[in-house]
Amino acid sequence: MTPQEKVKVIKSFAQEIISEEELLKLFEEKEHPVAYDGFEPSGIAPIHFGLLRAINVKKLLETGIHLKLYLADYFAYINNKMDADIKKIQRVGEYFIEVWKASGVETNKIEIIWASDIMDSLEYWDRVLTVARHLSLNRTFKSLTIAGRSQKDILSTAQLFYPSMQVADIFEMDIDICQLGMDQRRANMIAREIADKLNWKKPIAVHHHMLLGLKGIKQMEDAEQTLIASKMSKSDPTSSIYMHDTKKEIENKIRTAFCPPNQTQGNPVFEYAKYIIFPSLGNLKIYRAKEHGGYIEYQTANELKKAYEMGNLHPNDLKMGVSESLEMLIKPVREYFEKDKKARNLYEEVIGYNITR
Incomplete structure (x- = not known):
């Protein structure tokens, strides 16, 4: 290289x-x-x-x-x-x-x-x-x-x-x-x-880039404070998807996440696709019912961006695709912690701690 x-x-x-x-x-x-x-x-x-x-x-x-x-x-x-x-x-x-x-x-x-x-x-x-x-x-x-x-x-x-x-x-x-x-x-x-x-x-x-929390951008006095307040934070469960979340928890969090139609700027669901799903999986697959357009697959973040901003993809469909893709990526981590005794014991110990900001 x-x-x-x-x-x-x-x-x-x-x-x-x-x-x-x-x-x-x-x-x-x-x-x-x-x-x-x-x-x-x-x-x-x-x-x-x-x-x-x-x-x-x-x-x-x-x-x-x-x-x-x-x-x-x-x-x-x-x-x-x-x-x-x-x-x-x-x-x-x-x-x-x-x-x-x-x-x-x-x-x-x-x-x-x-x-x-x-x-x-x-x-x-x-x-x-x-x-x-x-x-x-x-x-x-x-x-x-x-x-x-x-x-x-x-x-x-x-x-x-x-x-x-x-x-x-x-x-x-x-x-x-x-x-x-x-x-x-x-x-x-x-x-x-x-x-x-x-x-x-x-x-x-x-x-x-600092990944946005589930709530999206929180406007503060200046750009730096806005960045800090808006980022996904491990000390704030309402802003985060965790590496141990179940499929159901991921679905619930993404379903209630900020995701305005036709808008990708400041949209955390789009960000998760752009910064995590495309680099990890190479595409975003969305399995819709036939009456709602059927199966669709995006190969790049730019392709997804154009489609979403033009209104060709509904926020609920974006959320469904992102949720399913994140589950694919998080599931092996959950399984690792279930099978590895040292990792499981550490997680069980840490989850019992008082998490302070």
Whole structure:
């Protein structure tokens, strides 16, 4: 695969690349650049964590990237997840690994890193303080969106360390590419600025789309707050489809999801087709009764988009097709957790925890 072809693969799922020219140069100079994606271990895994993650990981590995999946256990701790019980947080992290395996992530081809492992050195905290010295308190407050917080929340002093720690992690892990969601953009941009100031290696930022929650777009004061409020969140059951949902639960959730006729922008049901079903299955099949048009199959998201916006596909038919396709993708994950004793025990333990925002 040529460097240009590798960039094309990344562009197939990236909403934003900063910058494409830097990414091409990186692939020209380095056969196996290092990328990372990070998560707070908290709660039960939704489809953006399982299905969408598997799609993106597979594409990253196709390009020869060395991928680090970062379990940010101490970030979850300072962010009060799982009642700030570090042992529970780490058990959730172990459960997350099983979700990845069940979703098709080849964990033998990636490097899984725990935040608690890389934080155990004076050098790490020296780096955190170095980053913090170059961040104003105002910039820190504004960057708390990466933790799902804002200045309006009641914050602890520990939470103010979050942005500096996340930026420090990028350099501590020697990252070439920060492959995170659009909601993490502030941290990656700070890292690029810090790199310029301190002559550290400047990371490339690859931001993927944030999957909408079932309710659709929730308008807030600005675009960033709207993004955070509208995304599918594992801590909000009313916004999420989970990797353990039954066929009936998937059907019920999709049936009541926001899905305006003739509109694909801000339509979560269309998004699930575009970002999950087409990349995973290669098509969307809809089995309608003959009197309602009969069987129809769409080969691309653009084909579906045109048909839906023109009114050639009813919202209920779109919902039916998406629901059946998601069931096809989630069913093997449910079965994995039913058959694998370790995975089943972890899930049963985690589902009994108090899930905190």
